Amino acid sequence: MALTEKQPPHRVVIVGGGFGGLYAAKALGNAPVRVTLIDKRNFHLFQPLLYQVATGSLSPADIASPLRGILSHHKNTQVLMQEAVDIDPQQQKVIFPHGEVEYDTLVVATGVSHHYFGNDCWQPMAPGLKTVEDALEVRRRILMAFEAAEKEIDPQRRRAWLTFAIVGGGPTGVEMAGAIAELAFNTLKQDFRHIDTTETQILLLEGLDRVLSSYPPELSTEAASSLTKLGVTVRTNTLVTNIEDHAIEVRQGSQVERIASRTIIWAAGVKASAMGEILAKRTGVKLDRVGRAIVAPDLSIPDYPNIFVIGDLAHCADPHGSPLPGIAPVAIQEGQYLAKLIKQRLQGNSLPPFKYKDVGSLAVIGQNAAVVNLGTLKLAGPIAWFIWVFAHIYYLIEFDNKLIVLMQWGWNYFTRKQGARLITGEDSQIQTEISDRQSTKDRSTVEV
Amino acid sequence: MALTEKQPPHRVVIVGGGFGGLYAAKALGNAPVRVTLIDKRNFHLFQPLLYQVATGSLSPADIASPLRGILSHHKNTQVLMQEAVDIDPQQQKVIFPHGEVEYDTLVVATGVSHHYFGNDCWQPMAPGLKTVEDALEVRRRILMAFEAAEKEIDPQRRRAWLTFAIVGGGPTGVEMAGAIAELAFNTLKQDFRHIDTTETQILLLEGLDRVLSSYPPELSTEAASSLTKLGVTVRTNTLVTNIEDHAIEVRQGSQVERIASRTIIWAAGVKASAMGEILAKRTGVKLDRVGRAIVAPDLSIPDYPNIFVIGDLAHCADPHGSPLPGIAPVAIQEGQYLAKLIKQRLQGNSLPPFKYKDVGSLAVIGQNAAVVNLGTLKLAGPIAWFIWVFAHIYYLIEFDNKLIVLMQWGWNYFTRKQGARLITGEDSQIQTEISDRQSTKDRSTVEV
Numbered sequence: 001m002a003l004t005e006k007q008p009p010h011r012v013v014i015v016g017g018g019f020g021g022l023y024a025a026k027a028l029g030n031a032p033v034r035v036t037l038i039d040k041r042n043f044h045l046f047q048p049l050l051y052q053v054a055t056g057s058l059s060p061a062d063i064a065s066p067l068r069g070i071l072s073h074h075k076n077t078q079v080l081m082q083e084a085v086d087i088d089p090q091q092q093k094v095i096f097p098h099g100e101v102e103y104d105t106l107v108v109a110t111g112v113s114h115h116y117f118g119n120d121c122w123q124p125m126a127p128g129l130k131t132v133e134d135a136l137e138v139r140r141r142i143l144m145a146f147e148a149a150e151k152e153i154d155p156q157r158r159r160a161w162l163t164f165a166i167v168g169g170g171p172t173g174v175e176m177a178g179a180i181a182e183l184a185f186n187t188l189k190q191d192f193r194h195i196d197t198t199e200t201q202i203l204l205l206e207g208l209d210r211v212l213s214s215y216p217p218e219l220s221t222e223a224a225s226s227l228t229k230l231g232v233t234v235r236t237n238t239l240v241t242n243i244e245d246h247a248i249e250v251r252q253g254s255q256v257e258r259i260a261s262r263t264i265i266w267a268a269g270v271k272a273s274a275m276g277e278i279l280a281k282r283t284g285v286k287l288d289r290v291g292r293a294i295v296a297p298d299l300s301i302p303d304y305p306n307i308f309v310i311g312d313l314a315h316c317a318d319p320h321g322s323p324l325p326g327i328a329p330v331a332i333q334e335g336q337y338l339a340k341l342i343k344q345r346l347q348g349n350s351l352p353p354f355k356y357k358d359v360g361s362l363a364v365i366g367q368n369a370a371v372v373n374l375g376t377l378k379l380a381g382p383i384a385w386f387i388w389v390f391a392h393i394y395y396l397i398e399f400d401n402k403l404i405v406l407m408q409w410g411w412n413y414f415t416r417k418q419g420a421r422l423i424t425g426e427d428s429q430i431q432t433e434i435s436d437r438q439s440t441k442d443r444s445t446v447e448v
Numbered sequence: 449m450a451l452t453e454k455q456p457p458h459r460v461v462i463v464g465g466g467f468g469g470l471y472a473a474k475a476l477g478n479a480p481v482r483v484t485l486i487d488k489r490n491f492h493l494f495q496p497l498l499y500q501v502a503t504g505s506l507s508p509a510d511i512a513s514p515l516r517g518i519l520s521h522h523k524n525t526q527v528l529m530q531e532a533v534d535i536d537p538q539q540q541k542v543i544f545p546h547g548e549v550e551y552d553t554l555v556v557a558t559g560v561s562h563h564y565f566g567n568d569c570w571q572p573m574a575p576g577l578k579t580v581e582d583a584l585e586v587r588r589r590i591l592m593a594f595e596a597a598e599k600e601i602d603p604q605r606r607r608a609w610l611t612f613a614i615v616g617g618g619p620t621g622v623e624m625a626g627a628i629a630e631l632a633f634n635t636l637k638q639d640f641r642h643i644d645t646t647e648t649q650i651l652l653l654e655g656l657d658r659v660l661s662s663y664p665p666e667l668s669t670e671a672a673s674s675l676t677k678l679g680v681t682v683r684t685n686t687l688v689t690n691i692e693d694h695a696i697e698v699r700q701g702s703q704v705e706r707i708a709s710r711t712i713i714w715a716a717g718v719k720a721s722a723m724g725e726i727l728a729k730r731t732g733v734k735l736d737r738v739g740r741a742i743v744a745p746d747l748s749i750p751d752y753p754n755i756f757v758i759g760d761l762a763h764c765a766d767p768h769g770s771p772l773p774g775i776a777p778v779a780i781q782e783g784q785y786l787a788k789l790i791k792q793r794l795q796g797n798s799l800p801p802f803k804y805k806d807v808g809s810l811a812v813i814g815q816n817a818a819v820v821n822l823g824t825l826k827l828a829g830p831i832a833w834f835i836w837v838f839a840h841i842y843y844l845i846e847f848d849n850k851l852i853v854l855m856q857w858g859w860n861y862f863t864r865k866q867g868a869r870l871i872t873g874e875d876s877q878i879q880t881e882i883s884d885r886q887s888t889k890d891r892s893t894v895e896v
Contacts, residue, residue, distance in 0.1 A: 042591065042871045059507035061868035068639035069869075078641040081595045081871075099599075132872050143490065147529045151547075191516035193526040420509035421517075423490045423529075424580050 009034045009076070010346055013094055013101055015084045015275065016109035017044050017067045020311030020331035024107055027339030029074035032346065036101055038094065040083040042066055045132065048328060048392065051172060053135035054265075055142065055179035056187075056421030060132045084110075084275065089283050089304055105342055108275055108293075109311040109335070112326060115269035115290065122243040126264040129172060136424065138265055142180065143423050145263045146188060149195045160260035162200045165248045167240050168268030169206030170214070171363040174223055176265055177204040178366035181230040187421070202232045203259065205250060207239045207268075212363060212371065214325060219371040222380035226369040240268075270326065272313050283307065288315045288323065297353030299338055310334035318356065328395065329359045362388045457482045457524070458794060461542055461551035463532045463723065465492050465515045468759030468779035469557035475787030477522035480794065484549055486542065488531040490514055493580065496776060496840065499620060501583040502713075503590065503627035504635075504869030508580045532558075532723065537731050537752055553790055556723055556741075557759040557783070560774060563717035563738065570691040574712040577620060584872065586713055590628065591871050593711045594636060597643045608708035610648045613696045615688050616716030617654030618662070619811040622671055624713055625652040626814035629678040635869070650680045651707065653698060655687045655716075660811055660819065662773060667819040670828035674817040688716075718774065720761050731755065736763045736771065745801030747786055758782035766804065776843065777807045810836045 010033045014021045017039035025037045046063040053060055067079045086095035087108075093100045114128035127137050142164070149161035164180050166173045184200035191197070204211065204227060210220035211227070211234060224234045241256065242249035249258045272291030280287050285301040286294045292315035295301055299308045299316065311331035315323045324330045337354045344351050360374035362384070370384040379387065458481045462469045465487035473485045494511040501508055515527045534543035535556075541548045562576035575585050590612070597609035612628050614621045632648035639645070652659065652675060658668035659675070659682060672682045689704065690697035697706045720739030728735050733749040734742045740763035743749055747756045747764065759779035763771045772778045785802045792799050808822035810832070818832040827835065 042595065042869075059509040059868075060872060061507040061870055064870050066639075066869050068636075072638035079639075080599075132870070136872075147490065151528075188516075190520035191514075191527075420507075421490075421514050422509055422512050422580070424508060424584075 010342075011036070011102060011104045012107065012342060013038065013103035013105070014107040014109060015039075015094060016111060016311070016313075017041070017079075018047070018109060018111050018311055018331065019328045020109035020111075020314075020335045021107065022067070022070065023332045023335030024109070024310065024338050025071060025074070025077060025335075027336050028342065029071070029077060031076070031339070031343050033076065033105075033342065035074070035077040036080060036103075037067060037071065037077065038080045038082050038084055038101070039067060040081065042068065042079075042081050044070060046395070047130070048395075050129055050132075050135050051175045051179055053132065053420070054129055054138040054176065055183055056139055057179070059420050060135070064132065086278055087275075087282055089307060092306075104306065106307045107338060108279060108307070108309045108313060109331070110273040110275040110313055112270040112272055112290075112292075112312040114266060115271035116266070117269055119243070122266070125243045125245055126167060126248075126266040128266040129176070139421070140423050140425055141263050142183070143421055146184075146192065146195070146197065147423075148262070150192050151194075156260070158195065159199075159201070160246060161262050162195065162197075163203070163259065163261040163263070164200065165203045165205060165259065165261045165264045167205050167248075167264065167266050169204055169208070169211035169234070169236070170267060171212065171361075173204055173206070173267035174211055174227065174363050174365060176267055177202055177227055177232045177234075178230055178364065178369070181227075181232050182366050183421075185231050198231075200231075203261070204232055204234045205238045205240060205248075206234070206236045209236050211236065215361065215363070215371065215373050216378055219373055219378055219380060223363065223365055223371050226365045226371075226380065230366050230369070270312070276313055279307075279309065285309075292323070298341060298351070299334060299354050308338055310338055316354065316356075324356050325361070327361065330356055332395075333357060362391055364388045458790075459484070459550060459552045460555065460790060461486065461549055461553070462555040462557060463487075463542060464557035464559060464759070464761075465489070465527075466495070466557060466559050466759055466779065467776045468559075468762075468783045469555065470515070470518065471780045471783030472555055472557070472758065472786050473519060473522070473525060473783075475784050476790065477519070477525060479524070479787070479791050481524065481553075481790065483522070483525040484528055484551075485515060485519065485525065486528045486530050486532055486549070487515060488529065490516070490527075490529050492518060494843070495578070496843075498577055498580075498583050499623045499627055501580065501868070502577055502586040502624065503631055504587055505627070507868050508584070512580060534726055535730055537755060540754075552754065554755045555786060556727060556755070556757045556761060557779070558721040558723040558761055560718040560720055560738075560740075560760040562714060563719035564714070565717055567691070570714070573691045573693055574615060574696075574714040576714040577624070587869070588871050588873055589711050590631070591869055594632075594640065594643070594645065595871075596710070598640050599642075604708070606643065607647075607649070608694060609710050610643065610645075611651070611707065611709040611711070612648065613651045613653060613707065613709045613712045615653050615696075615712065615714050617652055617656070617659030617682070617684070618715060619660065619809075621652055621654070621715035622659055622675065622811050622813060624715055625650055625675055625680045625682075626678055626812065626817070629675075629680050630814050631869075633679050646679075648679075651709070652680055652682045653686045653688060653696075654682070654684045657684050659684065663809065663811070663819065663821050664826055667821055667826055667828060671811065671813055671819050674813045674819075674828065678814050678817070718760070724761055727755075727757065733757075740771070746789060746799065747782060747802050756786055758786055764802065764804075772804050773809070775809065778804055780843075781805060810839055812836045 012033045013036045014025055015038045022044050025035050028035050043064040043066050049063045052058040071077045082096045084094050093102050116122050145161050149158050152158040166177050180202050184197045188197045212220045212223050227234050238250050238252045241251045247258050247260050248264050276287055276291040276293055279285050279293050283304050293309040294315045295309050299310055301307050312326035318324055341351045362372050364370040368382045368385050370388040372379040372384040372387050460481050461484045462473055463486045470492050473483055476483050491512040491514050497511045500506040519525045530544045532542050541550050564570045593609045597606050600606040614625050628650050632645045636645045660668045660671050675682050686698050686700045689699045695706050695708050696712050724735055724739045724741055727733050727741050731752050741757040742763045743757050747758055749755050760774040766772055789799045810820050812818040816830045816833050818836040820827040820832040820835050
């Protein structure tokens with residue numbers, strides 16, 4: 001025993017501090033291993049609530065927590081703020097722009113980013129929602145659109161400013177559409193003097209025949225009807241064929257239509273982060289259609305039993321052969337399974353394959369409206385909304401700020417105010433926007 | 449009476465949504481006038497707490513509130529998100545890049561910005577603290593310095609990363625120094641594995657012979673001793689002679705010294721915003737040494753009884769002839785006086801000159817440490833700190849978020865955690881910083 005204990009501890013390197021990576025690191029906190037968690041950001045982001053940052057209900061710090069703080073009491077764990085740019089599976093190293101780190105076991109959990117289906121040129125006109133910066137940019141665009149509309153005297157141009165198009169009817173698109181509706185029809189209702197924000201048009205564009213297509217059809221129907229009640233125009237079977245600076249072109253059947261809109265938000269496709277390609281090149285692991293690494297039942301990759309992929313970057317098949325969805329509960333369970341597996345292996349044992357325990361899925365539509373799919377139990381309406389709230393509070397328990405978020409929500413709920421609707425960014429940028437976005441004859445001249 | 453009522457209402461245009469402008473607008477909410485509040489930002493910023501955003505205790509939205517939201521129930525008031533670039537006192541107009549607005553009474557309250565005493569080239573190396581963006585930039589630098597130190601293996605370079613120099617020993621400098629000390633010596637103590645954050649050096653550099661020189665000398669002594677106890681090195685009679693990328697040069701008497709420091713924060717001089725010069729050019733109003741407009745006892749400017757300057761941009765003499773300090777209570781009282789004056793004038797009356805009712809001055813040094821000057825009553829220590837907390841909560845009452853801020857403070861107080869210590873900004877910028885700021889041989893190679 002004495003000899004074994006003097007061996008240098010097993011080194012686990014985790015790339016990515018999202019749900020998968022963070023929960024793996026947490027579960028290894030009491031294990032006889034040295035853990036290195038690598039992330040290019042210094043915080044873990046609670047992505048399911050990012051849309052609330054984008055619509056001014058929450059601040060970034062409400063849904064982000066410094067990785068060092070979360071892991072500070074795990075003395076076997078270090079956090080490195082680094083960008084992993086390559087791996088060397090033969091030498092067992094992760095490579096940074098300057099420097100490297102050796103591993104005995106490698107966990108890759110770098111997630112996914114946006115996918116514009118081959119139209120990357122659409123990105124500047126239709127930003128997505130993956131990072132804090134994305135969310136602040138979307139917030140800025142939404143709020144600036146109302147400011148610009150307030151100044152605009154041409155009715156057509158004003159209508160374009162008050163038209164918001166959301167591409168993609170998955171959970172993010174549904175949540176964004178609902179939140180913008182609440183902003184326009186409740187929060188901002190009293191704030192302007194020249195526009196009526198209740199004239200805002202919110203389009204939710206979905207290519208398939210229903211929103212929330214990964215949910216049971218009856219919940220899709222419920223979601224669409226709740227959205228309609230909130231004032232959102234839900235358009236299914238509608239494909240985006242082009243995005244320009246001030247307009248979006250859609251096709252429904254054989255009908256092509258050009259809709260003038262100054263604020264377009266991308267909530268459609270995701271693709272694997274760059275680490276997927278790197279893994280494929282270095283280890284030969286197969287990638288699926290969107291670039292996710294196809295992992296073995298124990299989440300390792302073929303021929304490299306000490307390299308694991310978890311979270312959104314992993315293509316892990318469920319019992320029916322389809323990949324598990326890219327949601328937080330899957331990533332969390334994978335991270336926890338993996339920590340257990342590493343601990344068992346160190347003791348010479350093994351574990352049965354990973355099995356996802358379905359905790360259901362949730363999407364929120366607006367205040368008091370959500371859909372919940374718990375398998376046998378399908379719910380919509382206020383009760384679903386409360387389940388949604390408590391599920392999120394439960395997972396936020398990892399965060400220092402859970403009480404603050406709860407308070408903030410309570411406050412927003414009862415006052416229908418949203419305090420975080422600040423337009424921030426570079427001064428120059430804001431000023432350019434203001435000049436750029438207003439018509440030559442300023443509204444203020446006319447009516448004051 | 450009927451005739452009078454049919455006259456178009458008196459148009460009051462207020463430029464600037466800081467304390468002066470906002471409180472003037474609020475006090476005019478029930479007056480028979482049309483109010484237009486112009487600001488280039490869409491929010492009012494509670495600047496006295498900006499240093500807490502810069503040190504990761506609060507989020508921008510905790511101390512900023514949308515102007516439209518604050519004024520939404522004043523139906524006689526409109527908010528314009530615009531940048532005033534000129535005024536025309538003959539035509540009674542405020543000019544924007546595109547457009548203009550007419551006034552009967554004009555209130556200029558555009559405040560002050562940084563002043564580098566003729567060394568504007570120092571700005572990139574030593575950012576100040578006036579806007580939300582300033583605060584987030586300073587936060588990013590402070591947190592990145594610890595990240596870089598963690599990776600640095602050269603002891604001298606590591607020391608430079610762990611040396612923070614604050615230029616200026618006024619309230620902002622004192623508050624920043626105290627807050628960085630708490631960050632380094634408490635909040636972050638457990639977070640790193642290769643550096644000991646308690647080795648951090650925090651220098652507060654003041655040109656005069658004491659910090660808080662506008663306070664009574666005994667409070668300066670108290671403040672300096674509290675800072676020293678917190679771990680701050682207070683250097684008085686110390687002039688900054690040069691600021692370079694990685695160092696600051698200071699002179700004390702005839703002794704010149706170069707101190708290696710990677711994080712330098714400017715809390716020294718202020719100068720009037722550009723509107724001061726514009727006013728001088730267009731109306732002939734005299735400016736003082738730092739560019740503030742010298743106003744008449746009723747806050748108007750000579751020859752233009754319908755143009756007023758209030759807040760930090762105004763040089764308003766106290767009974768002894770020295771200008772009132774640039775602090776929130778002065779601006780608030782000026783705004784309220786002005787609203788009263790406008791209302792009285794509309795009824796054909798006048799008001800006695802503006803008289804500042806001294807509510808005392810406060811500066812916070814750290815948890816449980818502050819100094820309070822209430823004229824006859826001078827306090828330091830925990831009681832002063834509680835007075836500081838409650839004074840700020842009192843003024844934050846205008847904000848939706850007072851409860852949230854109180855909760856956040858309570859949380860931070862008892863846990864000594866600071867949840868908002870996120871490094872945000874452009875991804876590329878962050879990555880450049882990381883590569884740029886680390887030594888060629890990465891620490892992680894050595895010790896993992």
